[in-house]
Amino acid sequence: MRYQIVCHTLDEKDNIDKLGIIPEGGNKNQANEILEKEEVNRRIRIGHTFFFTNVNGQSIEVISVESDHVRTKPDGIRHNNLLELRSCRIG
Numbered sequence: 001m002r003y004q005i006v007c008h009t010l011d012e013k014d015n016i017d018k019l020g021i022i023p024e025g026g027n028k029n030q031a032n033e034i035l036e037k038e039e040v041n042r043r044i045r046i047g048h049t050f051f052f053t054n055v056n057g058q059s060i061e062v063i064s065v066e067s068d069h070v071r072t073k074p075d076g077i078r079h080n081n082l083l084e085l086r087s088c089r090i091g
Contacts, residue, residue, distance in 0.1 A: 002024040002048070002049045003049070004024055004051055004052070005021055005050055005051070005062060006022055007031055007034075007086050008086075019035055019070075020034045020035075021035060030089075034088055041067065041068060044064045045064055052081045052082060052085070070082070
């Protein structure tokens, strides 16, 4: 499966702890699922793909980093575009 990451939540240290996703081509205004970053990492390792759309409209792949972190591949704009996402509304 291929998913777009559309929002995030931060922990008390302002690190990303959860990511909101939609199936590719879904409604970008609301996440279908909100996953712990470790779950996104696990899904990447079993073959799912995740991407982020940057300010220029480019799809940037999300990659696994270590055992519990994810980030976008460098795109010349930001080192990790996921920090630029809006906050997910939970509840």
